[in-house]
Each structure stands twice: as C-alpha cells, then as structure tokens.
Amino acid sequence: MLALGAIAALTTVLSSLLPALLVGRVNPQAALQAASRGVGSRSVGGKLSGALVAAEVALSTLLLVGTGLLFHTLWNLGKARLGFETANVTTFTAMPADAAGFSAMAVSEDTANAPASVATLTYQPVLERMRRVPGIESAALITAPPLSGWDLNSDFKIVGQPDDPENPRSTRVTAVSGDCARTFGTPVVRGRMINDDDVASSPFVTVINEAFARKYFKGKDPLGMQIKLGGKDTGMLKPYTIVGVLGDQADHNVGAEVQPFLMLPQQQVPTTSLFYQALLKTIVHFAVKTKGNVPVAAEMRSVFHEVAPSVALDEFQTMQKAVDQNTFSQRLGLYLVGSFARNSWAIAAARSGFAWR
Structure with a gap:
C-alpha cells in the first residue's frame, strides 16, 4: 500500500507539477516564432515532454497492476475464514x-x-x-x-x-x-x-x-x-x-x-x-x-x-x-488507488497522442 502511494505521488508530480514548471520556463514569443516558421525538428523541450508522458503512462500502468493486486487481496479478505457467524x-x-x-x-x-x-x-x-x-x-x-x-x-x-x-x-x-x-x-x-x-x-x-x-x-x-x-x-x-x-x-x-x-x-x-x-x-x-x-x-x-x-x-x-x-482501510485503499490509477492512465494516454507531434 505504501509503495502504491509513492507511485501515485510520483505520477502526480510527473503529470502536473513538472509540466507546469516546464511551461513556466518557456519563452512564449520564441515558441510562437518557432511555430510560425514551421520548425520540422522537435525541440529539447518537446523531447522531454514526450519522455514525461511515456513515464506517466508507465507509472499509471504500474498503478493499475497494483490495483489489481489490491483487488486480489480484498477478494481474499472476503473469502477469509472468520471462524464465527456474522448474521444476527x-x-x-x-x-x-x-x-x-x-x-x-x-x-x-x-x-x-x-x-x-x-x-x-x-x-x-x-x-x-x-x-x-x-x-x-x-x-x-x-x-x-x-x-x-x-x-x-x-x-x-x-x-x-x-x-x-x-x-x-x-x-x-x-x-x-x-x-x-x-x-x-x-x-x-x-x-x-x-x-x-x-x-x-x-x-x-x-x-x-x-x-x-x-x-x-x-x-x-x-x-x-x-x-x-x-x-x-x-x-x-x-x-x-x-x-x-x-x-x-x-x-x-x-x-x-x-x-x-x-x-x-x-x-x-x-x-x-x-x-x-x-x-x-x-x-x-x-x-x-x-x-x-x-x-x-x-x-x-x-x-x-x-x-x-x-x-x-x-x-x-x-x-x-x-x-x-x-477491513475498511484495505477497501478504502483499493478504491482510492484504483480511481487514481484509472484517471491517471486515461489522462496520460490522451496526452500521449499529442506529445510526439
């Protein structure tokens, strides 16, 4: 659970904080001039952006795998022998x-x-x-x-x-x-x-x-x-x-x-x-x-x-x-990590379509 939390935090940094820092360092006038000239080769910033998107996709996929393992754990908890009755x-x-x-x-x-x-x-x-x-x-x-x-x-x-x-x-x-x-x-x-x-x-x-x-x-x-x-x-x-x-x-x-x-x-x-x-x-x-x-x-x-x-x-x-x-903490961890992994993977996959242009 702690490892998945660390991966989730790293994915958050890659998908939000680092792109924001990169954008903040770009000279808007130079970028517009380069775009108007139809630059054919990708800039260093573009290559870095593509690498970040690839890392996001990889980490988000890892989160999905971890979510699957958590789901398996929760499934086992549901099937675990209690040794007592819960009804009434x-x-x-x-x-x-x-x-x-x-x-x-x-x-x-x-x-x-x-x-x-x-x-x-x-x-x-x-x-x-x-x-x-x-x-x-x-x-x-x-x-x-x-x-x-x-x-x-x-x-x-x-x-x-x-x-x-x-x-x-x-x-x-x-x-x-x-x-x-x-x-x-x-x-x-x-x-x-x-x-x-x-x-x-x-x-x-x-x-x-x-x-x-x-x-x-x-x-x-x-x-x-x-x-x-x-x-x-x-x-x-x-x-x-x-x-x-x-x-x-x-x-x-x-x-x-x-x-x-x-x-x-x-x-x-x-x-x-x-x-x-x-x-x-x-x-x-x-x-x-x-x-x-x-x-x-x-x-x-x-x-x-x-x-x-x-x-x-x-x-x-x-x-x-x-x-x-x-079992609340295990179930809550599954729902939170699962939701984050799904959303992160969807965002990263969507961005990957534009990163290599």
Missing part, C-alpha cells in the same frame, strides 16, 4: 459501577475471605434473564470478542513439560460464560466447550483454540493437559485442565494469522487474582444471537435495568459491522 450476532460492552481499573490491580493473599465474584452475583443472573427474552436464541459473556481489539496476554506453563527461559510460552486469555461457542457459531473441534456448570466449586477447566494446540502441542492430544497461569505471582493458584479445542476465530485482523488463546470459565477466575481485575472487574462484552429482527439495544437495556441497574451498557455492534470496520 450483536455484541455490546458492560461496565460495573465499581470497576477497579488496571491501576488498582493487586493480588490478595486472603483467599479464605475472598469476595464473591461479579460473574456469579451479576453476570450469570443477567445471562439467564437475557436468554428468556423473546427472539434471543443464545447469549454469552466474553471479555474479548473477535476483532474487538481487547487483549490480555500472559505467560503460562504446561504441567509436566520443561520451560524454555529464552522462549517463554505466551497466550491471549479471555473469560467466557456458557453458550459462547454457540452464540458465535464457532465449532468445537475436540472435547467440549465451557458451560455454565463450570463454577468456582467444580474442577478448573480451560478451552484452547486450534492455534494454541498447533503451536504448543504440535500434533499431540492436548485434552487432559494442565495449564498454570503464574501461580502466587498472579493469584492463579490452581492449574486449569484442557477440556476442549475451539476452532480458530479471526482475532486482530481478518485474514491475518490467528494467535493462540485460551478461555477460562467466568466463574472460575479467582477474585483474589490479577486476572479477575483485568478480565471481569472492568469492561466486559456480551454477545447475543437473535432470531429475526430484534431490537437488541432496547431489550438488553431493559434486562440490565431489571437485574443489574448499576451496570452501564455501550457500543452495541453487529459482528458484520465489526468485520466491515476491520
């Missing part, structure tokens, strides 16, 4: 009134008196109410939906495997509720998905994506393996057992390489840990899949007003809009 899926943000923020993050060692989780007290009851709304097919909480730009990265260890201090393992981490895969239409390729029975008192589990399995297990079966997320340093004292592998979802950019991530049940994130404050005691996302035309924003605001009135909602957006916004 809407996401929105929710922020509790007592959101702590990252500046207040700290690990508490008083696990015996750990406070109840906002996931259990607020978000799970909200989800149960959301799922009873007419026209709502499924609803889920997810702290970092696809293409949202929200990220939490963490080093981790695989129990029973040696560590490499020079190349520590790292992954994106997100907390989810039950029905997450169903809401986004993402297939579970191995094992099972997180569900609402994965609570604080049940065995701690996690689900990884295909990219995680490829990078860190290299063809081996990851089910049953355990993941540690920092231990005492982060307040994540218990290991999480892998119970499923989720299909890859486009995460940062459509068509880009998918990064490893793991999902934690929202009710199994310890309230004394850093992860609780970073994932749940801050802005979270909800996603709903609807049947037909449902006024999602109005219905969800009504649900939260009834169940959790202190939680603020914002940024309602369909997944189709998220995809369109993510």
Whole structure:
C-alpha cells in the first residue's frame, strides 16, 4: 500500500507539477516564432515532454497492476475464514459501577475471605434473564470478542513439560460464560466447550483454540493437559485442565494469522487474582444471537435495568459491522488507488497522442 502511494505521488508530480514548471520556463514569443516558421525538428523541450508522458503512462500502468493486486487481496479478505457467524450476532460492552481499573490491580493473599465474584452475583443472573427474552436464541459473556481489539496476554506453563527461559510460552486469555461457542457459531473441534456448570466449586477447566494446540502441542492430544497461569505471582493458584479445542476465530485482523488463546470459565477466575481485575472487574462484552429482527439495544437495556441497574451498557455492534470496520482501510485503499490509477492512465494516454507531434 505504501509503495502504491509513492507511485501515485510520483505520477502526480510527473503529470502536473513538472509540466507546469516546464511551461513556466518557456519563452512564449520564441515558441510562437518557432511555430510560425514551421520548425520540422522537435525541440529539447518537446523531447522531454514526450519522455514525461511515456513515464506517466508507465507509472499509471504500474498503478493499475497494483490495483489489481489490491483487488486480489480484498477478494481474499472476503473469502477469509472468520471462524464465527456474522448474521444476527450483536455484541455490546458492560461496565460495573465499581470497576477497579488496571491501576488498582493487586493480588490478595486472603483467599479464605475472598469476595464473591461479579460473574456469579451479576453476570450469570443477567445471562439467564437475557436468554428468556423473546427472539434471543443464545447469549454469552466474553471479555474479548473477535476483532474487538481487547487483549490480555500472559505467560503460562504446561504441567509436566520443561520451560524454555529464552522462549517463554505466551497466550491471549479471555473469560467466557456458557453458550459462547454457540452464540458465535464457532465449532468445537475436540472435547467440549465451557458451560455454565463450570463454577468456582467444580474442577478448573480451560478451552484452547486450534492455534494454541498447533503451536504448543504440535500434533499431540492436548485434552487432559494442565495449564498454570503464574501461580502466587498472579493469584492463579490452581492449574486449569484442557477440556476442549475451539476452532480458530479471526482475532486482530481478518485474514491475518490467528494467535493462540485460551478461555477460562467466568466463574472460575479467582477474585483474589490479577486476572479477575483485568478480565471481569472492568469492561466486559456480551454477545447475543437473535432470531429475526430484534431490537437488541432496547431489550438488553431493559434486562440490565431489571437485574443489574448499576451496570452501564455501550457500543452495541453487529459482528458484520465489526468485520466491515476491520477491513475498511484495505477497501478504502483499493478504491482510492484504483480511481487514481484509472484517471491517471486515461489522462496520460490522451496526452500521449499529442506529445510526439
């Protein structure tokens, strides 16, 4: 894209600025006298003008070729595997009134008196109410939906495997509720998905994506393996057992390489840990899949007003809009460069008919 921009700028200079400078240096009286004498040989200025036109045509043709490559890229983006459905899926943000923020993050060692989780007290009851709304097919909480730009990265260890201090393992981490895969239409390729029975008192589990399995297990079966997320340093004292592998979802950019991530049940994130404050005691996302035309924003605001009135909602957006916004820069670049290339080539071709006279 930058190379095409440079070519476009150079073509602009050749087609407008340089001809203007050349015209400014011509003596009009001498030019008219030469024309009246019927000069048979081309002047140096005429030769230079012809060379400039040839350069314009060449660069404009190069722009057209580049536009074709951009169109091919955009075509590939349109065919890229998203890993989620866009039809009738809407996401929105929710922020509790007592959101702590990252500046207040700290690990508490008083696990015996750990406070109840906002996931259990607020978000799970909200989800149960959301799922009873007419026209709502499924609803889920997810702290970092696809293409949202929200990220939490963490080093981790695989129990029973040696560590490499020079190349520590790292992954994106997100907390989810039950029905997450169903809401986004993402297939579970191995094992099972997180569900609402994965609570604080049940065995701690996690689900990884295909990219995680490829990078860190290299063809081996990851089910049953355990993941540690920092231990005492982060307040994540218990290991999480892998119970499923989720299909890859486009995460940062459509068509880009998918990064490893793991999902934690929202009710199994310890309230004394850093992860609780970073994932749940801050802005979270909800996603709903609807049947037909449902006024999602109005219905969800009504649900939260009834169940959790202190939680603020914002940024309602369909997944189709998220995809369109993510690919906007590529599409805009194609349209601008394509239009410029077409017009430049047409002007240069028209001028070439007069340059050699």
